[in-house]
Amino acid sequence: MPSLQSVISCLSDYDPTALPVAHANRIIGEVVEPVRGVEQVPIRSALDRVLAEDIISPIDVPAHDNSAMDGYAFASSALQTTAGQVELEVAGNTAFAGGGAGSQPGAGQAVRIMTGAVMPAGCDTVVPQEFVEASADGSRIRFAADAVRAGDNRRLRGEDLARNQAALPAGRIIQPADLGLLASLGFAEVRVRRRLRVAFFSTGDELRSIGEPLDAGCVYDSNRYTLHGMLRRLNVELIDMGVVRDDPAALEAAFRSACENADAVITSGGVSVGEADYTKQIMASLGDVTFWKIAMRPGRPMAFGRIASGGRDALLFGLPGNPVAVMVTFYHFVRAALHRQMGASVPPLPLMRVRSAQSIRKKPGRTEYQRGILARSDGGNGGEWEVRVTGQQGSGVLRSMSEANCFIVLAHEQDSVRAGDLVDVMLFDGLV
Numbered sequence: 001m002p003s004l005q006s007v008i009s010c011l012s013d014y015d016p017t018a019l020p021v022a023h024a025n026r027i028i029g030e031v032v033e034p035v036r037g038v039e040q041v042p043i044r045s046a047l048d049r050v051l052a053e054d055i056i057s058p059i060d061v062p063a064h065d066n067s068a069m070d071g072y073a074f075a076s077s078a079l080q081t082t083a084g085q086v087e088l089e090v091a092g093n094t095a096f097a098g099g100g101a102g103s104q105p106g107a108g109q110a111v112r113i114m115t116g117a118v119m120p121a122g123c124d125t126v127v128p129q130e131f132v133e134a135s136a137d138g139s140r141i142r143f144a145a146d147a148v149r150a151g152d153n154r155r156l157r158g159e160d161l162a163r164n165q166a167a168l169p170a171g172r173i174i175q176p177a178d179l180g181l182l183a184s185l186g187f188a189e190v191r192v193r194r195r196l197r198v199a200f201f202s203t204g205d206e207l208r209s210i211g212e213p214l215d216a217g218c219v220y221d222s223n224r225y226t227l228h229g230m231l232r233r234l235n236v237e238l239i240d241m242g243v244v245r246d247d248p249a250a251l252e253a254a255f256r257s258a259c260e261n262a263d264a265v266i267t268s269g270g271v272s273v274g275e276a277d278y279t280k281q282i283m284a285s286l287g288d289v290t291f292w293k294i295a296m297r298p299g300r301p302m303a304f305g306r307i308a309s310g311g312r313d314a315l316l317f318g319l320p321g322n323p324v325a326v327m328v329t330f331y332h333f334v335r336a337a338l339h340r341q342m343g344a345s346v347p348p349l350p351l352m353r354v355r356s357a358q359s360i361r362k363k364p365g366r367t368e369y370q371r372g373i374l375a376r377s378d379g380g381n382g383g384e385w386e387v388r389v390t391g392q393q394g395s396g397v398l399r400s401m402s403e404a405n406c407f408i409v410l411a412h413e414q415d416s417v418r419a420g421d422l423v424d425v426m427l428f429d430g431l432v
């Protein structure tokens with residue numbers, strides 16, 4: 001693994017006291033390496049896991065040309081009629097899904113066919129039954145020649161996946177559709193990377209855990225709960241180590257235990273510049289750790305590196321203490337780093353450009369992640385989509401994250417936004 005110092009020394013414009021978001025992510029990306037462990041699991045258990053092998057289709061899906069409709073299969077040469085009407089005799093047995101290939105109709109004949117049934121030999125087209133006028137005894141059908149074109153309503157063998165075609169790439173985080181795809185290829189099990197183990201704790205003498213009395217000047221520890229939620233969504237194994245007080249021995253013991261039991265360690269609090277507590281000191285003493293001031297808002301201070309203890313090592317993310325800063329730094333640094341460590345290749349999340357309903361003050365030279373609400377301008381179903389910020393944007397105002405449904409991403413160089421300008425938004429929720 002490349003050391004942090006060697007990665008940093010290759011950068012010409014490295015400034016740890018005003019590090020652009022993109023630079024920090026580049027450094028993190030170069031230092032983080034995927035875990036190697038692999039396990040074989042039944043496909044249902046593979047949901048949200050990282051595929052460890054390329055999946056190549058062993059069969060054609062579908063295995064035969066088949067009908068996409070209930071109707072009548074025939075040879076498309078019958079469509080070349082001068083009368084504009086096609087008349088065919090219904091021959092042989094009805095072709096049902098799951099039945100065999102059925103009998104081949106002769107010239108001037110059609111076969112009654114159901115959706116999914118194998119196309120009879122010689123047939124390349126299906127006319128849906130709703131386009132057809134059948135005789136009273138069902139022995140003859142008639143339909144307009146322009147009701148269908150040659151090849152309509154026929155699914156081709158292998159059109160979903162051809163044999164030997166790449167179906168899913170290694171590194172894919174398995175989605176519901178992928179489970180179905182694997183099943184359609186007959187796979188009972190797949191190989192996935194082992195789950196990451198992530199340890200996390202909060203630091204700060206002012207923190208109290210739920211159930212403890214809230215002494216004067218204290219706050220409940222909320223960061224461990226947002227971290228719990230965000231990490232659960234990444235499908236990692238969690239090691240929640242509680243609140244660690246600002247005491248060198250307690251901190252060292254916590255960092256060592258986290259490092260020996262987890263692939264990554266996430267802490268919150270104690271990394272601000274000028275912070276009097278011991279967190280930074282202990283982090284630095286246990287490994288290759290750098291302390292950044294990132295050119296962003298919220299979330300300026302952050303520690304990143306690798307710590308070692310007892311012959312094991314772990315990635316370290318020392319996030320700021322402020323509750324919104326924890327979430328913003330998690331989503332914009334830690335998420336991608338953990339994806340990389342779990343062996344996943346995940347494309348960057350899409351940014352959408354929508355109109356800002358209001359002006360937003362912004363200085364060039366830092367990236368801002370304002371919490372936004374994307375909604376229709378008329379509050380109903382008809383208006384244009386537009387975004388506004390959720391009231392107070394202070395980095396301690398966790399309600400701003402809870403109310404928001406997107407980040408308004410204001411890029412490093414960007415200046416203030418006027419009402420009506422287009423801005424980039426990143427949605428919180430997706431369909432699957």
Ligand code: AMP
Binds near residue numbers: 206320
């Ligand atoms: P720090 O980064 O340690 O200076 O903390 C910045 C602010 O975040 C302070 O107001 C802390 O009280 C608050 N804070 C730190 N950790 C937590 C936590 N786990 N839960 C809630 N607030 C926190």
Ligand code: MG
Binds near residue numbers: 275321
């Ligand atoms: Mg503190």
